[in-house]
Amino acid sequence: MEDKLVYIEEAEQPLSMHPKKFALWLFIVTVVMIFASMTSAYIVRQAEGNWLEFDLPSVFWYTSAVVVLSSFTLHWGYLSAKRDNLDQLKVALAATVVLGLVFLVGQWYSWVALVDRDVYFVGNPAGSFLYVFTGLHALHLISGVIFLIIVLISSFKYEVHSKQMARMEMCVTYWHFLGGLWLYLFMFLMLNH
Template identity: 55%
Template structure:
């Protein structure tokens, strides 16, 4: 009696998800390089210490709330609750835009504190780090708008979960990245 082995299913990942994770790894590398350069440059001296604008604390709360609403959208898609999906994606998109507005207000506060992009490297680093993160937030908001459009066209459901899962993973990554950057800048003034 011969027992035929059934072939094991190879461990795999959707190609688009794999590409997204490669992109996320490259973004991590960019910010790891920036925060490393920040530490090295700070150690060289001529580094102006200043408080981060208080508005950045509020933007941190907003990004955390947006991550929660993004998870709510994902759960809505998973259980085919189109109303929940659409509402949650709308809330996440609005919170993403609010985050960007708060970041711009934070830049205005930095200028009011005489911290400029040109001048002391400490200010330059804060503008570059927050600006580059903001650029990634813009790409995340565009992704959210694409998902929102697809949701209103009823193109997202539990059977087509990959796209919303990718969007949620990217958005959660952006939120986690901001938390890291914010704490890093608080601890390394």
């Protein structure tokens, strides 16, 4: 009797991801879909006519610069955490929180500038869309600032370091996403207002 060699294929390992990171990515996809549908609706409604023409508030340029700078400070914090430089991590996270708050204040001033130009939430759809875009983004940014504060508090408890990066990585992913989303919205509005 011959011995038969039987080769058993090893079972493929499933892709694994931290469950909270997976949930974050699902949330990000949801937000992308919301803003994609809103920008599509904007284009369709604009084509129907009766569209108010106005200049975007100049403060949008400043808030865009602030959000880009905040991405740099958070990336500095991420690199500091990977190198276990916890003092720099705390400074970088605190700076990012401050920049996030500056962005939100700038958003408020953009609404003041819109009102000064007689662009209101109720009235022409052009203004309504702008308030919804900026307001919904501001709401998500508030959640991002809260997340930053949670990570900052965790850094003071020494819960963020090179061996424990999941929370920091999630925060960085979400914050960079919010920054990219703002830049997308700003460019979209610049090209389509």
